[in-house]
Amino acid sequence: MGDALYRFMLRALPEPLRHECGGEMEELFSYYRRQVAGHPLQVSKLWFDAVRDIAVQSAAERSARRSSNGPFSMRLHMRALVSDFQHGLRLLRRYPMTSVLAVLTLALGIGANTAIFSVVDNVLLRPLPYPEPDRLAMVFETRVREGARDNPVSPADFLDWRRLNQSFATLAAAAPTIISLTGDGEPVQVGAAVVSAEFFDVFGVRPALGRTFQPSDEVLGQHRHVILSNGLWQRRFGGDPSVIGRSVTLNGNPWQVVGVLPADYRPLDPSLDMWAPMVLQNLNPPPTRVSHSIEVFGLLKPGVSLAQAQDEMTRLGQQLEQANPQENRGHGAAAVSMRERYVGPVRNGLVALFAAVGFVLLIACVNVANLLVSRALSRSREMAVRSALGANRRRLIVQSLVESVALASAGGLAGLAVAFVTIKALPAVMPERVSLVGIDSLGLDWRVLLFMVALSLATGLLFGLLPAIQASKPRVTESLKDGGRGVPGVRGRLRFALVVGEVALAALTLMGAGLAIRSFGAIMSQPLGFDPHGKLSVTLNVTPVRYPTPDARRLAMAELERRLATVPGVRAIGAVDILPLGGGDSRRGFGIEGVEATPDNPRRMHPRTVTPTYFSTMGIPIIAGRGFTTDDHLNALPVVVISDASAKKFWPNGNPIGVRIALSDGAYRTIVGIAGDVRHWGLLEPANPMLYLPQDQFASSSLTFVLKTDLDPLSLTSAARQAVGEFDRNIPVGDVETLDSIVSTSVRSERAQTVLMAAFGVLALGLAVVGIYGVMAQLALSRVHEIGLRMALGARPMDVLRQLLFEGFVQTAVGLVLGLGAGLYLMRFATALLFGIQPSDAITLIGVTVTLMAAALAACLIPARRAMRVDPVEALRAQ
Amino acid sequence: MAPSTTPLPAHWFQILLALADREQHGLAITKEVFERTDGQMHLWPGMLYGALRKMTETGLVTEADAPADYTSGGGRPRFYRITPMGKRTCASEAARLERFVNAARDKRLLKSR
Numbered sequence: 001m002g003d004a005l006y007r008f009m010l011r012a013l014p015e016p017l018r019h020e021c022g023g024e025m026e027e028l029f030s031y032y033r034r035q036v037a038g039h040p041l042q043v044s045k046l047w048f049d050a051v052r053d054i055a056v057q058s059a060a061e062r063s064a065r066r067s068s069n070g071p072f073s074m075r076l077h078m079r080a081l082v083s084d085f086q087h088g089l090r091l092l093r094r095y096p097m098t099s100v101l102a103v104l105t106l107a108l109g110i111g112a113n114t115a116i117f118s119v120v121d122n123v124l125l126r127p128l129p130y131p132e133p134d135r136l137a138m139v140f141e142t143r144v145r146e147g148a149r150d151n152p153v154s155p156a157d158f159l160d161w162r163r164l165n166q167s168f169a170t171l172a173a174a175a176p177t178i179i180s181l182t183g184d185g186e187p188v189q190v191g192a193a194v195v196s197a198e199f200f201d202v203f204g205v206r207p208a209l210g211r212t213f214q215p216s217d218e219v220l221g222q223h224r225h226v227i228l229s230n231g232l233w234q235r236r237f238g239g240d241p242s243v244i245g246r247s248v249t250l251n252g253n254p255w256q257v258v259g260v261l262p263a264d265y266r267p268l269d270p271s272l273d274m275w276a277p278m279v280l281q282n283l284n285p286p287p288t289r290v291s292h293s294i295e296v297f298g299l300l301k302p303g304v305s306l307a308q309a310q311d312e313m314t315r316l317g318q319q320l321e322q323a324n325p326q327e328n329r330g331h332g333a334a335a336v337s338m339r340e341r342y343v344g345p346v347r348n349g350l351v352a353l354f355a356a357v358g359f360v361l362l363i364a365c366v367n368v369a370n371l372l373v374s375r376a377l378s379r380s381r382e383m384a385v386r387s388a389l390g391a392n393r394r395r396l397i398v399q400s401l402v403e404s405v406a407l408a409s410a411g412g413l414a415g416l417a418v419a420f421v422t423i424k425a426l427p428a429v430m431p432e433r434v435s436l437v438g439i440d441s442l443g444l445d446w447r448v449l450l451f452m453v454a455l456s457l458a459t460g461l462l463f464g465l466l467p468a469i470q471a472s473k474p475r476v477t478e479s480l481k482d483g484g485r486g487v488p489g490v491r492g493r494l495r496f497a498l499v500v501g502e503v504a505l506a507a508l509t510l511m512g513a514g515l516a517i518r519s520f521g522a523i524m525s526q527p528l529g530f531d532p533h534g535k536l537s538v539t540l541n542v543t544p545v546r547y548p549t550p551d552a553r554r555l556a557m558a559e560l561e562r563r564l565a566t567v568p569g570v571r572a573i574g575a576v577d578i579l580p581l582g583g584g585d586s587r588r589g590f591g592i593e594g595v596e597a598t599p600d601n602p603r604r605m606h607p608r609t610v611t612p613t614y615f616s617t618m619g620i621p622i623i624a625g626r627g628f629t630t631d632d633h634l635n636a637l638p639v640v641v642i643s644d645a646s647a648k649k650f651w652p653n654g655n656p657i658g659v660r661i662a663l664s665d666g667a668y669r670t671i672v673g674i675a676g677d678v679r680h681w682g683l684l685e686p687a688n689p690m691l692y693l694p695q696d697q698f699a700s701s702s703l704t705f706v707l708k709t710d711l712d713p714l715s716l717t718s719a720a721r722q723a724v725g726e727f728d729r730n731i732p733v734g735d736v737e738t739l740d741s742i743v744s745t746s747v748r749s750e751r752a753q754t755v756l757m758a759a760f761g762v763l764a765l766g767l768a769v770v771g772i773y774g775v776m777a778q779l780a781l782s783r784v785h786e787i788g789l790r791m792a793l794g795a796r797p798m799d800v801l802r803q804l805l806f807e808g809f810v811q812t813a814v815g816l817v818l819g820l821g822a823g824l825y826l827m828r829f830a831t832a833l834l835f836g837i838q839p840s841d842a843i844t845l846i847g848v849t850v851t852l853m854a855a856a857l858a859a860c861l862i863p864a865r866r867a868m869r870v871d872p873v874e875a876l877r878a879q
Numbered sequence: 880m881a882p883s884t885t886p887l888p889a890h891w892f893q894i895l896l897a898l899a900d901r902e903q904h905g906l907a908i909t910k911e912v913f914e915r916t917d918g919q920m921h922l923w924p925g926m927l928y929g930a931l932r933k934m935t936e937t938g939l940v941t942e943a944d945a946p947a948d949y950t951s952g953g954g955r956p957r958f959y960r961i962t963p964m965g966k967r968t969c970a971s972e973a974a975r976l977e978r979f980v981n982a983a984r985d986k987r988l989l990k991s992r
Contacts, residue, residue, distance in 0.1 A: 013925075024905045024957070025924030031910065032921060049923060057925030 003030055006050060013058045084399045088406025098375050099407070102368045105767065106411025109364035110459060111418025112763070114444075114452045116357045116756075118423050120350055121447055128339055129266050131204035135300040136338040139171070139313055141292065145330050150341075153294045154327075155287035158196075159280060160320055161296065161333070167309035168298040172199040175293050176584075178702070179274055180541050180732045183249040185236065187732035189541060192274035193267075199275070202299045203265075209233075210244040210259035217277035224255040225277060230263040232273040250276075252545020268342070289327040297338065310335045348833050349753045356512050356760040359505045361455075363764055365463040366502045367771040368411075372404065372467035374778060383471050397468045404464025405457060412456030419452065420444060466494075496811060499775050503815025504822065506768035507852055511823040513761025514844035515834060520754040522836030523747060529678035529687060530580065531619035532739035536713035537579055538564065538720050539704040539734035546730065547701070554634075554699040556728070561611060563723040564705055569716055572708040574614030577700040580680045581746045590691070592650070593660040593668060605646050605691035606680065607663075609700040614692075615641075615675055617708050625657045625673030628694045638669040638697055644677045646689035669693075682746045684835060706739070713738040750835075765855055773859040776808055780867040785876070792872040801868045808860030809853075816852055820845060887972040890922060891930055895939065895969035898961040902943045905931070905957065931959060939965035 006029045010022050029050060036042040092099040127133035139161065141151040153161075158173045165171060173196040178189050200212040208230060217225050226248065228237070237243045247254045255276070278294075280287055300309055317333030376383070383396065391399070423443065540560060547553045557575070565573045578584050587604045591597055612628040614620075623644060632639050640661065647656050660668040677687035695703070707716055717736050724733055744751075780787075787800055827839030837844075887895075893912045897903060903911070909922040934940045943960040961969070983989045 021905070021924060021928045021957075025928070027906050028909050028922075028924045028927070031906065032913075035913070035918070046921075049921060053923035053925040057929060060929065 002033055002047075009051065009054055012054050014062060081398075081402055084402035085406045087399075088403030089410070091403060092407065092410060095375055098371045099410075102371050102407055103411045103414055105364045105367050105770075106408060106456075106459065107414035107418050108763065108767075109361035109415070110408075110412050110452065110455055111415030112357045112422065112760070113354075113361050113455055114415060114419035114448060115422035115426065116350075116354050117451045117455075118419070118444070118448045119426060120354055121451070123343060124347060124350060128342070132299065133339065135169075135302070136202065137168075137298045137300060137306060137309060137335050138338050138341050139296040139298055139333060139335045142317070142332040142334045143330055144332060149334060150336075151331075152292045153296050154289045154292045155278070155280060155294060156289035157320060157328070157331075157333075158294055158296055159287060161313070161316060162196075164316055164319075165312060167301060167304045167312045167335075169301045170198045170201045170299045172196045172202045172297050173278055173294045174199060174297065175278065175295065176269065176272075177276075178541065178734065179250050179276070180252070180543055181236070181248065181250060181274075182252070182730045182732065187730050188236075189539065189732045189734035190232065190273045191269070191271040192276060193269070193272050194276050194278045196278045196280065199297070200261075202297045205261060205265050207259040208262040209241060210257070212259055213275075213277050218280045220279045220282040223277045223279045224253065225258040226250060226255045227259040227261060227275040228257060229261050229267075229273040230265070233260045250274075251541075252543035289324060298335070306335065306337055346749070348830055349749075352512060352830055352833060353753070353756055353760070356509050356757055356764075359509045360760050360764050360767065361459065363502050363505050363509075363767045363771065365459060366498050366505075367767055367774065368407070369463040369466045370498060370771060370774055370778075372407075372463065373470050376400070376467045376471040379471070396471060400468035400471045401461060401464045404467065405460035408456045408460030408463070411459070412452055415452065415456075416444070419448075495775055495779065499772060499811040500815040500818065502768045502771045503812050503852065503856065504819035506764045507816050507819025507848055508823045508826075509764035510761045510848045510852060511820060511827075511844060513757045514847050515827070515837065515839065515841060516754045516757035518837050518841055518844055519833070519835045520747075520750055523683045523750055526679065526683040528580070528683065528743065529620060529676055530739075532743045534709050534711075534713060535618070535739040536707045536709065536716050536720070536736065537704050537739060537742070538707065538724075538736050539579075539702070540724060540731055541702045541734065542731060544701060546728070550699040553701045554696060557611075557695060557699070557703055559727060560703075560724065560731075561705060563727055564707060564720055567707065567716055567719045567723055569709045569711045569719075570707045571710060572613060572617040573705060574617035575611045575695065575703040575705045576614050577609040577703055578680075579704040579706075579742070580678050581682055581742050582680075582704070585680060585688075588663055588691070590664075591662045593662065603650060605642065605689045607691045607693060609693045609695050609698050609703075611695045611703075614706070617706050618678075620678060621676040623674050623676055624655075625671070627673055627675065628692070630696075632694045633696045636697075638667060639672045639694065640669045641673040641675050641692040642671055643675050643687065643690035643692075645687050646691065647674045649689050683743075684747075684750075713740075753833075765851065768852075769855045769859045772808070772812075772856050773862065776804065776860045777863040777866075779807075780804060780863040783867070784870060787867055787870050788872040788874070788876045791870065792876060797868040800870075801864045804864035804867055805857065805860055808856060808864075812853055812856040816849055820848065886975065887968065888930075890920065890926060891934060891939075892969065892972050893920060894922070894927070894930060894934070895961060895965055896973075898940060898959055899966065899969060902946070902958045902960040904945070904959070908959070934965070935959075938962055939968055 003026060007022075007026055010018055010025060013022070032046055033043070036046055092103070128136060130136060139153070140149065141153050141157065142149050143151055152175075153173070155173070158171075162171045162173075174193045175195075177192050177194055179192045181188050181190050195213070197213040197215045197218050200207075205212065207227070210227075212227065213225070216222055228243070233239060233243060237246075243257050243260065246257050248257060249255075261275075298309070300306065313333040313335045317331065320333075321328045321331055386396065386399075540557075542553050542556045544553075547556050561573060561575060564570065578586070585606060588607050589602050589604050592603070597603075610628065612630055612632070615622060615627045622641075624647075625641075627641060628639070642656060650656070651659070656671045656674065659671050661671065662668050675690075675692060678690065679685060679687050680690070681688070707713070707720065709716060714736075720736070721733050724731055791797070791800065824839055827834075831839065890912075893916070894908055896915075897908045897911045905924070905927055909927060912920050912922050931940060935942065939962060940959045941962055943958040945958050980989065
């Protein structure tokens with residue numbers, strides 16, 4: 001491939017030379033490449049030398065030929081360009097007002113574009129931060145009939161996939177979990193993953209200390225080996241190399257530390273600090289095919305394409321379906337590129353942002369072009385002199401373009417500051433998911449800087465074109481004769497087109513902003529199902545080692561709830577095993593007493609274990625029947641509460657209260673109440689059918705306690721920790737967060753998108769207003785004479801005002817129609833970005849129209865009012 | 880042969896040296912120079928053919944036909960042959976360099992043979 005590239009580069013050489021020596025030059029390059037293969041530093045030096053060699057050679061050749069042709073010389077040409085550039089920089093000082101305005105405008109446009117590009121580059125353009133990123137894939141279970149394409153996998157299926165597949169060099173499994181780490185300091189809950197032995201091979205990770213896992217670690221009884229993240233090793237173990245082989249207490253049991261990961265490893269989930277082996281061998285009963293909790297990662301074999309792997313996995317899925325008709329009915333398998341999985345969801349949003357900020361730059365270009373044209377006309381004398389001295393039209397255009405590029409360079413340099421500030425501020429606003437690919441290390445690296453330089457160049461050429469052509473028009477004699485008093489500003493149709501263009505772009509950007517705001521509003525107005533205000537969540541685990549029986553755990557949790565309730569400021573307390581918006585979930589099948597099971601359409605609900613006061617503490621209404629009470633204890637009738645969605649889904653016509661259902665453990669439980677829906681997966685997802693079980697009857701060893709208070713919830717934190725510690729010092733206190741912040745974090749991504757789109761909308765509007773003002777002011781100025789004449793002939797000032805305003809109105813209206821029309825067309829490709837509203841949302845369209853009209857009219861008003869006050873006598877006299 | 884006073888460009892010298900005992904084509908010259916200089920001198924195609932052309936113009940080398948027994952792997956490489964003047968120039972430069980080497984030997988920087 002490199003040779004092909006070199007061959008392509010040889011095209012830069014003049015034809016005769018290439019024809020003569022091209023073949024040999026390729027051979028030579030090949031030879032050198034083979035010599036330095038495997039040494040990246042030397043390889044890059046090789047390429048650098050190759051490019052330089054071709055450039056020097058072709059320049060030498062061309063100059064050799066030229067000097068035999070005529071007086072043109074490359075070096076003279078370059079020198080002229082450089083001097084034009086310097087002249088352009090001097091112009092900045094000569095016209096300070098326009099220069100400052102232009103440079104500021106450009107700085108905003110170029111800086112904002114550079115900042116967004118740094119994100120686009122980081123997230124969309126760079127490969128995943130692992131060796132061989134293009135060969136990384138994920139494999140999911142599909143359930144076509146249920147419409148699921150990325151279901152987690154069962155351990156038994158994974159083992160079969162691992163054994164039978166031919167496409168992957170390595171196939172590995174991972175499941176998230178939380179581990180309590182005690183001893184060696186404060187008890188903590190650590191984010192962890194249980195992984196199969198070859199997991200780290202998929203990502204090409206070599207341990208910094210010790211080892212990664214090996215197949216024997218998957219065997220039950222030999223599995224108590226743990227690997228630490230570099231961060232945890234530093235924080236908890238002081239970076240001590242003797243940690244390898246040390247025993248640590250995890251979930252109450254002793255485990256041995258066998259490895260520490262390198263500091264530069266970026267796990268897909270940034271909150272992970274520990275890895276433990278997934279026990280897959282020697283299990284009795286064997287790994288389940290029914291419970292699905294695993295994510296599967298794979299490294300494709302060299303030469304195997306993703307499409308081939310996808311085909312094979314589909315076949316394997318069918319194979320397993322036939323071999324296990326009970327468990328795997330309707331299950332298939334699908335392989336997707338890992339990059340696509342992580343980057344795909346954010347791509348559209350980023351592209352929309354990049355487009356919006358691009359429009360802002362275009363508006364800025366129009367403004368600067370306008371500024372330059374009015375400036376050029378006051379330089380028409382200078383141009384006339386140059387022309388008289390022999391510069392032909394092409395030369396004048398080139399000079400003017402280079403001056404524009406100089407201005408753009410100044411703008412770009414100033415934009416560097418804008419970009420820097422924006423980039424530093426971005427991670428606060430962007431969601432964590434994209435931090436996988438390094439958003440925390442966003443910066444002005446060389447790719448971003450290169451983009452900025454190229455953008456400045458392109459911008460300069462773009463806005464410089466118009467003034468260049470204007471400036472080169474032959475009006476020599478005119479300008480030299482009188483004082484150079486021409487009509488400032490751009491002429492008629494061109495002016496109209498520029499204003500219309502600006503307004504259209506602003507309308508487009510504002511429409512994007514408006515839709516984003518409306519969309520976010522629709523998201524936030526989704527009913528959560530519970531009240532997040534004034535609530536603190538405290539997650540606690542009681543490990544089976546210290547509390548070996550369900551009774552012990554039940555009692556411990558009850559005691560913890562009692563103690564936490566005594567914390568001063570706590571008005572109410574309840575607990576649940578999986579908090580809404582917590583990210584985790586589970587699903588269980590159930591059977592209805594007396595009703596046939598339907599294997600093709602399994603009945604499933606999402607179970608939650610709650611304490612009786614959970615519903616009231618969270619503000620979840622009981623809409624039928626009753627909630628749980630302390631009477632629903634272990635020896636009483638087994639009861640459950642279902643959610644409204646469950647009732648509607650499984651008993652659409654009847655009343656579920658009193659019906660008995662059975663979970664997989666076979667015991668029948670009576671439905672005693674229906675609770676309001678809770679959006680567990682966030683404001684964007686519908687509410688799932690839920691099943692609530694009382695903690696007293698279904699003891700969970702992990703509960704999140706919700707403390708309701710009128711005070712600032714975080715102020716309860718230390719008292720809560722103390723209460724837990726007084727009960728048992730070895731119970732780690734996990735995440736302590738307010739529910740408000742959990743809700744807010746869950747929409748962080750959408751909020752970031754909205755904030756940025758709104759900012760760009762405002763920026764676009766501001767620039768357009770400034771532009772319109774500038775054009776109208778020039779227009780009014782250019783018509784001073786005409787206005788004076790008309791007023792002298794009897795026209796009233798109001799007529800003058802009205803006429804100017806009318807012109808402004810027409811331009812704005814046309815621009816609006818164009819912009820909104822283009823917006824409606826473009827949004828068809830991006831409906832996925834919107835929530836709950838259509839691209840043709842009436843409120844947005846009306847809002848944009850009103851805003852833009854009002855702004856444009858205000859921009860026209862000032863010059864129009866000034867025009868009104870023209871003294872006809874003065875105007876006519878200044879002839 | 881009296882040593883010349885103006886130094887020859889280093890890569891010209893290496894090329895002439897490569898051609899001193901036989902005709903070679905471009906790739907072979909480069910490989911020989913690369914190996915003789917322990918990978919220090921990369922003769923780039925542009926530089927090589929530019930130099931060869933200039934040396935042809937000044938009469939130090941000349942193009943030659945490929946020898947009868949030469950089989951190429953595709954492409955038609957051009958062979959170069961050193962001219963008598965080229966030989967003299969190369970020898971002269973070698974003599975000039977020899978002076979420096981002898982001075983280093985006298986100062987015991989290099990072991991005498």
